[in-house]
Structures are given as C-alpha cells and as structure tokens.
Amino acid sequence: MFALPHLDLPPLRAAAGSVRLPGSKSISNRVLLLAGLADGVTEVHGLLDSDDTRVMLQALQALGCSLERDGARLRVHGLGGRLRVHEAELFLGNAGTAMRPLTAALALLAATQGGAFTLRGVPRMHERPIGDLVDALRPLGCTIDELGEPGYPPLRVRGQAGGSLRLDAPLRVRGDVSSQFLTALLLALPLVSDAGDVVVEVEGELISKPYVEITLALLARFGIAVQREGWRRFTLPQGSRYRTPGVLEVEGDASSASYFVALGAIAAIDTPLRIEGVGSDSIQGDIGFVDAARAMGAQVQAHANALEVRRGRWPLQAIALDCNAIPDAAMTLAVMALYAQGTTRLTGIASWRVKETDRIAAMAAELAKLGARVDSGDDFIAVTPPARWHAATLGTYDDHRMAMCLSLAAFNALAGAAPPVPIRIEDPACVAKTFPDYFETLLALVRADPAEVPVITIDGPSASGKGTLAAALAQRLGWHFLDSGAVYRATALAALRAGVSLSDEAALARLAAGLALHFDGARILLAGEDVSDELRREDTGALASRVAALPAVRQALHALQLSFRRAPGLVADGRDMGTAIFPQAPLKVFLTASAAERAKRRHKQLISKGIEANIADLLADIEARDERDRSRAASPLRAAEDALQLDNSQLGIDASVDAVQQWWRQRNPLDQG
Numbered sequence: 152m153f154a155l156p157h158l159d160l161p162p163l164r165a166a167a168g169s170v171r172l173p174g175s176k177s178i179s180n181r182v183l184l185l186a187g188l189a190d191g192v193t194e195v196h197g198l199l200d201s202d203d204t205r206v207m208l209q210a211l212q213a214l215g216c217s218l219e220r221d222g223a224r225l226r227v228h229g230l231g232g233r234l235r236v237h238e239a240e241l242f243l244g245n246a247g248t249a250m251r252p253l254t255a256a257l258a259l260l261a262a263t264q265g266g267a268f269t270l271r272g273v274p275r276m277h278e279r280p281i282g283d284l285v286d287a288l289r290p291l292g293c294t295i296d297e298l299g300e301p302g303y304p305p306l307r308v309r310g311q312a313g314g315s316l317r318l319d320a321p322l323r324v325r326g327d328v329s330s331q332f333l334t335a336l337l338l339a340l341p342l343v344s345d346a347g348d349v350v351v352e353v354e355g356e357l358i359s360k361p362y363v364e365i366t367l368a369l370l371a372r373f374g375i376a377v378q379r380e381g382w383r384r385f386t387l388p389q390g391s392r393y394r395t396p397g398v399l400e401v402e403g404d405a406s407s408a409s410y411f412v413a414l415g416a417i418a419a420i421d422t423p424l425r426i427e428g429v430g431s432d433s434i435q436g437d438i439g440f441v442d443a444a445r446a447m448g449a450q451v452q453a454h455a456n457a458l459e460v461r462r463g464r465w466p467l468q469a470i471a472l473d474c475n476a477i478p479d480a481a482m483t484l485a486v487m488a489l490y491a492q493g494t495t496r497l498t499g500i501a502s503w504r505v506k507e508t509d510r511i512a513a514m515a516a517e518l519a520k521l522g523a524r525v526d527s528g529d530d531f532i533a534v535t536p537p538a539r540w541h542a543a544t545l546g547t548y549d550d551h552r553m554a555m556c557l558s559l560a561a562f563n564a565l566a567g568a569a570p571p572v573p574i575r576i577e578d579p580a581c582v583a584k585t586f587p588d589y590f591e592t593l594l595a596l597v598r599a600d601p602a603e604v605p606v607i608t609i610d611g612p613s614a615s616g617k618g619t620l621a622a623a624l625a626q627r628l629g630w631h632f633l634d635s636g637a638v639y640r641a642t643a644l645a646a647l648r649a650g651v652s653l654s655d656e657a658a659l660a661r662l663a664a665g666l667a668l669h670f671d672g673a674r675i676l677l678a679g680e681d682v683s684d685e686l687r688r689e690d691t692g693a694l695a696s697r698v699a700a701l702p703a704v705r706q707a708l709h710a711l712q713l714s715f716r717r718a719p720g721l722v723a724d725g726r727d728m729g730t731a732i733f734p735q736a737p738l739k740v741f742l743t744a745s746a747a748e749r750a751k752r753r754h755k756q757l758i759s760k761g762i763e764a765n766i767a768d769l770l771a772d773i774e775a776r777d778e779r780d781r782s783r784a785a786s787p788l789r790a791a792e793d794a795l796q797l798d799n800s801q802l803g804i805d806a807s808v809d810a811v812q813q814w815w816r817q818r819n820p821l822d823q824g
C-alpha cells in the first residue's frame with residue numbers, strides 16, 4: 152500500500168500483538184509450477200499474493216493453464232505434462248523462483264514437443280546468473296539462446312516436436328552459485344523420465360541446502376520420490392509423474408517471519424509477539440533462523456504452526472555464524488546486530504551478492520549510514536553497533552528484504568540512542584515482492600512515544616478545504632488522519648439518536664466519552680454502522696457546532712483525539728488541533744479562504760452530490776457558524792501563534808498540499824543536510 156517515494160519512521164519503542172504471515176514465496180512458486188505441470192486440478196490455499204507469484208501465475212496462464220480464484224483459494228488446472236501453447240513470451244519480473252524452473256521446464260518441453268519460448272525480466276533479472284543451468288541443459292540436447300549477455304537472461308528456449316534428449320549419462324550442475332539451478336532441474340526432469348531413471352550430479356559444494364529440501368518435500372507431495380545420495384547425486388525414478396495432492400496448504404513465509412522474530416527479540420518487552428503461519432512443523436529452512444535469534448537472546452516458544460517471541464537477553468548478544476543454511480533470513484541477523492553487545496560476524500553468505508541486489512554491499516552501506524561499523528568481504532559481513540546513532544535515509548535497492556530489515560533500525564531508542572533518531576526507508580513499496588502489507592502490519596504492532604510522533608495540524612473555518620487538504624497530505628506522507636470535525640459530528644448524531652437534549656451538557660459529555668467511533672479508510676462507523684453520509688449533512692454540521700461549544704464535551708473527546716497520534720505520523724484537521732489538542736505539533740497550518748469563496752466551494756460540493764443548495768443561504772450559514780466557532784469560550788477558532796497561514800482561495804488542492812509539504816520538509820530532520 153505504501154506507494155510513496157519514502158516512508159519516515161519515528162523512533163519506535165515497543166511491539167506487541169499478533170501477526171499472520173503471508174504465504175511462503177519459495178513454496179508458492181514451486182507449488183504453482185508443479186500444479187501447472189501436473190495432471191488434474193490442484194486447489195492451493197494460502198498462496199502468497201505478491202509480485203513474484205503474480206509473474207508465475209501470468210506465465211502459467213500464458214502457457215494455457217486455467218486458473219480459478221475463490222477468495223483465498225486458487226484452483227490450478229494442470230497441463231498434464233503436455234504443452235498446449237507452443238510459443239510464448241514470458242515476463243518474469245525479478246523472480247528467480249520463476250525464471251530458473253520455467254527455463255528448465257520449457258527447455259525440456261520444447262526439445263521434445265516442439266516450440267519456442269522467450270523468458271525475460273526486469274533489468275536486475277538480466278544481471279542474475281543462469282549460465283550454470285543453461286550449461287546443465289545444453290548437453291541433453293536443449294536449444295537455449297542467450298539473447299543478451301552469455302550466462303544471463305533473457306533467454307529463448309526452442310525445439311522441434313519429436314526431438315529426443317540424451318538422458319543416459321548423469322546431468323551435471325554446479326551447486327555453489329545458486330541452489331535454484333538444482334531445484335529447477337529437479338522440478339522439471341520428471342517431464343522426461345519416461346525412458347529411464349534421470350540422474351543429476353552436483354558439482355562444487357551445494358549452497359542453501361534447505362531450499363533444495365523444500366523442493367524435495369514438495370515433489371513428494373506431488374507423488375515424486377527423488378532418491379538422494381548425500382547432496383551430490385539425485386535420482387528421479389523412471390516414469391516419475393506429477394500427481395496432484397488435490398488440496399495443498401501453503402505455509403507462512405519463514406523468511407518473512409524473521410522480521411517479526413527480530414521485532415519480538417528487540418521490542419516485545421512486556422507481552423510476547425505471536426507469529427502465525429510457521430512453527431516447528433515447517434519445511435522451510437529459514438525456520439532455522441529461530442535458533443540464531445535465540446543465540447542472540449530472543450525467547451522463542453515454537454508451536455507446530457506458530458511462534459511466540461519476547462525479549463530475553465538485553466542488549467542482544469553478538470554471534471559468529473555460518474549462514475549458508477539460512478541465506479535470506481540471515482540478513483535480519485545483520486540488523487539485529489545493531490542491538491547486540493559486540494561484533495556479529497555472519498559468514499557463508501556469498502549468495503547475497505547474486506540476489507535482488509548485491510546484498511553484502513547494500514547492507515554494509517546502509518548500516519554504516521546509521522553509524523554502525525561494518526566490515527565485509529566476498530562471503531561475510533561483520534557489524535558492530537553504532538556508538539552514536541545517526542538519523543539516516545536508507546536505500547532499499549529494489550530489494551524487499553533490505554526494506555523489511557532496515558525498518559528494524561527504528562528501535563534505536565531501545566539501544567540507548569541519545570537522542571533517538573528517525574529513519575527514512577526509500578521506496579517502501581518494494582516489499583510487494585513478498586510481503587505487500589509489511590509496513591501496515593509492522594505499524595499495527597508497534598508503539599512509539601506520542602511526543603516523538605510527528606503531527607501536522609490543519610485548522611481553519613468551515614468549508615475552507617481543511618479536510619480535503621489534510622486527507623491528501625496524510626496519504627502522501629503515509630500518515631494517519633484525524634478528521635476531528637467528524638468526531639463532533641458523530642457526537643451530535645449520537646445525541647440525536649439517543650434523544651439527549653443539546654442543552655444537557657453533562658449527558659452529552661457522558662455520551663461523548665463512550666462514543667463507539669471507528670475510522671475505516673474513508674468510512675466512519677458509529678457503533679458498527681456506516682454513518683459517513685449522515686455525518687456530512689449540513690444539519691449534522693450545524694448540530695455539531697452547537698455540541699462543540701460545550702466545554703465538558705470538548706474535554707470528553709480530548710483523549711480520543713490524542714490517541715490518533717501513532718507512528719508513522721498524524722495529520723489532524725479541525726478548529727483547535729494546533730491550539731488545544733496538539734499544541735506541541737512541529738507544524739501547524741491555519742487555512743483561510745474568504746467566506747464567499749468557501750460558500751462557492753460548499754455549493755459546488757453539494758450540487759455535485761445532487762443536493763439542492765443556494766449560495767446566499769450557504770454564505771449566511773457559514774458566517775453564522777464561523778461566528779459561533781470563533782466566539783465560544785471553549786477552544787474558540789483561532790490560529791495558533793506559531794501557525795503558518797495558508798490562504799487557499801486561489802489554490803487548487805494539489806498546490807495547497809505541495810505548499811504544506813514544502814513547509815514540512817523545512818522542519819523534518821530527515822530532509823535536512
């Protein structure tokens with residue numbers, strides 16, 4: 152959701168609650184390929200919905216698989232190992248888990264059944280090696296053209312119907328650059344196992360073995376029993392056939408779990424953080440991250456399909472670890488190292504260099520910006536926590552894991568940063584690769600000191616365009632939005648419905664204190680009922696203005712309004728946001744526009760909604776309301792002394808938002824220097 156150029160996180164201080172993980176990326180894309188190749192229909196539950204699975208689904212559709220969606224379930228009608236489409240151009244984004252196995256499967260299918268398929272991706276995909284896989288396939292008789300640099304996508308695989316493959320000798324594949332090459336072969340070779348056993352031998356030390364374990368476990372679910380001799384030799388028995396398991400449940404993503412395990416270890420101080428979707432039953436190697444986190448101090452209780460994490464040792468303990476078995480989750484350890492005593496040294500991570508970005512270089516550069524001391528080499532990184540933390544703008548390199556990891560640096564207050572510093576995450580939307588809602592999920596679990604959460608107040612008279620401006624600004628910044636007028640309007644509506652007299656101040660205050668009001672995006676719910684339209688009516692506004700004049704009502708609504716001040720920030724609009732509710736706000740804006748201009752705007756607004764209106768009446772109304780809001784004793788409408796005035800009579804909405812955003816940049820520490 153955060154389609155922003157950047158997201159600023161204020162200092163965060165605690166975390167609690169429960170999170171349900173999105174489906175595992177590794178499992179999702181393997182299952183999709185197997186279901187696509189199998190005979191019959193596979194119903195997949197809990198599939199990850201992300202960039203990487205989307206490109207795989209599009210590829211399957213382009214190849215003639217039909218897909219049916221039913222809520223969170225997906226039914227895949229498999230090809231049964233027979234090509235239905237013999238020519239296709241596939242775009243695979245930056246998904247290695249789609250590019251490698253599809254290359255293998257289509258190369259084998261084209262070589263035997265005939266066809267020509269092009270596989271390409273984003274520019275970074277074209278920098279990620281695939282030569283070892285090509286080298287393994289060519290000796291069989293597969294024709295593979297490298298359309299760009301030798302050894303890299305884009306590729307074209309092609310062949311003639313009736314072609315045969317040389318499968319009597321073992322295939323050889325290197326295992327020391329990426330385990331995905333071996334995975335690709337194991338997933339695809341059952342397609343051509345009719346004539347005899349197919350043997351794959353691994354050359355060099357096989358890295359990331361746990362990912363190969365996922366491959367073997369899923370092949371077994373599809374009826375294929377690979378025989379394995381150590382990690383060197385794998386045999387697909389003659390006549391291996393993909394058989395759909397019918398229904399398949401995708402586990403939560405264990406690599407995604409690592410951010411929340413780390414969050415718990417750092418910030419679940421009072422109550423544990425519950426993580427649902429993976430646990431001790433997981434087939435994903437990255438669940439091994441839990442042991443590494445424990446070694447650093449996390450207290451983790453593992454259930455079959457859930458984890459409960461809380462802070463144990465604090466500060467965390469530095470570790471030295473060979474991370475070959477948990478390459479993706481190991482990135483999270485590099486960030487936990489910021490909170491550890493001593494230097495954390497992670498080795499066996501050469502594969503980081505060929506992932507979404509060169510992750511060793513990226514991590515070293517970004518952690519250094521925070522003040523950490525970082526040493527790195529071909530296959531290791533060593534991190535010593537900052538002696539002094541720096542507010543920093545952190546690059547994410549179009550790498551989802553960089554963005555998710557670096558967000559954890561916002562807890563620097565807990566490491567004693569004095570003062571605690573905010574951080575900026577660039578291009579937060581890159582998490583869409585595996586965890587589209589990551590930042591929303593994180594922010595729902597964390598607590599900040601309200602005084603450290605930035606607030607921009609937008610006050611002004613009726614119909615000055617505050618609401619529109621404030622909502623648009625909140626959206627641009629990715630902040631929360633408080634429409635305080637709606638709070639008074641809802642109080643008035645609740646009073647009307649409950650038959651409370653507008654002259655009974657005490658009863659109105661009691662009602663206000665117990666108001667069951669919920670903001671759900673653009674909808675406003677009162678006791679569960681959507682009252683958005685009713686609240687906006689003119690007569691509700693007029694009643695609100697009367698209710699709002701009562702000091703006891705204003706007092707009763709004070710705490711509710713304060714509770715909106717949550718990370719990452721708040722834009723609050725009303726009459727007294729800058730004067731009474733958030734007097735310490737770092738930026739206060741007072742909107743002015745002539746009464747005539749405001750009457751014109753309100754008129755246009757009403758007409759567009761099909762409501763009849765007359766400008767002269769509206770002007771009289773607005774002037775009367777201004778007078779009442781200004782002259783009341785309790786929090787009268789006026790500009791805070793340090794408010795910046797914005798006359799938007801002549802400004803469109805974008806220009807008004809630009810103006811306020813510019814003022815915010817001048818005050819935001821992350822925009823200085």
Ligand code: DC
Nearest residue numbers: 635636637639695696699725726727
């Ligand atoms: O902004 P609005 O028109 O939705 O506000 C409705 C009424 O509530 C308005 O007449 C004044 C009152 N109000 C207030 O007194 N203090 C606020 N912070 C917001 C609104």
